[in-house]
Amino acid sequence: MEKINRTPFQGIVNIIRFNWHFYVLFLLILVGGLLFTQYPLTRLMLCGAAIATLSSLVVSWYIYDRSDLYTLRWLDDIKFRPHGRIVNIHAGFDETSQLLAHKYPGADLQVFDFYNPEMHTEVSIERARKRYAPYAGTRTISTAAVPLEAASVDVVFLLLAAHEIRDPGERIIFFKELYRCLAADGRIVVLEHLRDAPNFIAYTIGFLHFFSRAAWKRAFNNAGLIVVKEKKITPFLSALILQKNGIAS
Structure with a gap:
């Protein structure tokens, strides 16, 4: 490739x-x-x-x-079965599906877009969608209904996307859907800025657009998921690796 x-x-x-x-x-x-x-x-x-x-x-x-953000080298320790099923979910602007396809050429990659202009009202996303064509085969979905079979996915990627779900209840419903779709030994990779000191120093009041680590964990826990690993991709980005609660790492 x-x-x-x-x-x-x-x-x-x-x-x-x-x-x-x-x-x-x-x-x-x-x-x-x-x-x-x-x-x-x-x-x-x-x-x-x-x-x-x-x-x-x-x-x-x-x-x-x-940084190494778009090299995806920070994903090297995410292992799944050969020719496994991976899903990339974004919020209307997709810079990563082509990169994931390149990194995992043997995987079955599906790409979903949960952007809903009535609920996710960032004007920047609307501009991005006009500028960049979607990845081939991208499907538009609802955060309340992910069109995948139960326990069918090895890895779900949410790379700089999940923070666009501003409503806490909607976030929990969405992660419950991902829990349903995730294989027993599957992983969810959530990459986000956090509402923390480094991002406050970098973006001042702009850091309020991000969610705190505690807010993310509340959403995950309410959906039956736990953080098994956290990786820093620069001091300003955190990759939270999730699995189903109660599954041995």
Whole structure:
């Protein structure tokens, strides 16, 4: 299979492209404030906000363009049977299915998209969907009904997607569906930013878009799942490896 290459600034360019409204608004506020305010404290606060915004972009460039995130080497210890069944589930913007197909060429890969414009209202996702075509064979699903047989999947990947399910009840229902589909010795890989100190330093109030480790574990536990391993993919990304509760590791 042909090697997949990302451009050197693909990640940060996408962040700016899909969230341009935020940066334009901030720039207007910054320039207007610096030009028209006479208060030194206000000017200082605006400069601080500009530095914080620039720092968050630098961190994002490091995560999405310079780290091992898209090499998938951090998945090397996820083992499953040869020609096993793997499922990649995303929230409308898919940068990983082609990479997973390349990493696991012998696997039976299925790709699902749970994006629902009435429930998952991020404008950035709508822009991303217009920019990038879906992976071939992608199926649109509901978070309440994953179209898979019981105990039929070896690995489910949720890579930077599950946080788009903002409602706690919907998250629990979704993970219960994944529990139903997962083989007894199967794994679920949830990759997310956490609402923690490193992400606060990187994104300031933007870290509120993420969920805490405790919030994730509550959802998992309510669905009958437990975290058997946590891996750091940079200080800002955590991979939570799940299995069914009560199954020996």
